[in-house]
Amino acid sequence: MPDTVLVPPDHTVPVAFTRAQLDWLPWLEPLMADAMTDRHMASLVDAARVKSPYFRLLARDPDALEARTRTDKDIFYNPDAGLPRAERELAAAATSRSNGCIYCASVHARHAATYSKREADVQRLLDDGVTADLGERWNAIVAASVALTATPITFGPEHVDRLRRSGLDDLAIADVIHAAAFFNWANRLMLSLGEPAAAAPA
């Protein structure tokens, strides 16, 4: 049988950026969990991800998925100095806000709020967009992320200088670059292979 696109079941489409938990519904058939080989399973890196249709869909190209996931983990979780975790998540949320990925923004706005304890500022980014005033250091991180997200890229020396004036050293600036760059990867997969849905009431 030729491959076909999937028609998602009836669901509530999120029409605003939110920190609420969302579901994600695939437009292409994920691998069935019980049909996955050892290679497919290993490509998930974290075995619990077998429950996620997103990761079971990406597991169709296991080498690409595994390398993607290991890149992601080091950019966001490596605790060795550089940009604090909260601000790596801020760069991810700002990138997702700029590209328009409601699902990715929800996850990383939650993380940014959790690690920074600045729920109101994170919510302002979601509600008012990437020009919201979040204080100079966060404004500099958001502006750098947005400039890196533009195509063609508009990130320039003035963004580096502004980040330095806000107290970021070069490792932290490299972390901003990697976090924004990585979410230009993630947003495109999430946006184009399926769609978000408001979580069904428990």
Add this chain to the structure above:
Amino acid sequence: MSGTDTDVIDTLVGIAPGSPLDAIRARRPEARTQAQTSYRALFAPVVPGGVTAQERFAVGAFVTGLHGGAAIAAFYAAGLAASGASAALREAVDAAIAEARAQGPYGSYPAGPLSREDTAGPVYRAGANTRRVLGPRVAAAFEHMHLLVFHPRDAAPVGLQALLDAGWSTTDIVTLSQIAAFLSFQIRVVAGLRTLAGRS
């Protein structure tokens, strides 16, 4: 193909061993290694699957060409030439880049409060001459890659159906999507680190 052993990001940024940026990249060793592993998985895969090397580099040349960074676009154009692409195909890829250039991100949101942020922009359809040389399969891929590069929030199942209709499988579409998405990352790391190096 050159580049399977040499770190592509280091090469394109011009990071010399022992330089400040070499030290910075060494602090995120897994990100550095796995970015290169991602490149190999997508452009020199152990199992080619349903997407040929020439198709991978044609898409790579197109996506990097649309971003306008000269060095990285030249790298993927060289990969396309090394994959055995004819002069006619390489010219058609260049023609497609010229036809398809835009400024992103733009696109529409689901109807509601975000509709005020909807931003119009072009939907790329390959020109007749370009399509004739690329063939319907690669032309369909380029049209979808343009969406991923410039207006990914406009994505819809109909675009995936167009790829299936052009002969790509579900698994092939995952690979094509990863190529465009990964390049969106690699291009930005290269651009960002070059800018950082220029301010040291």
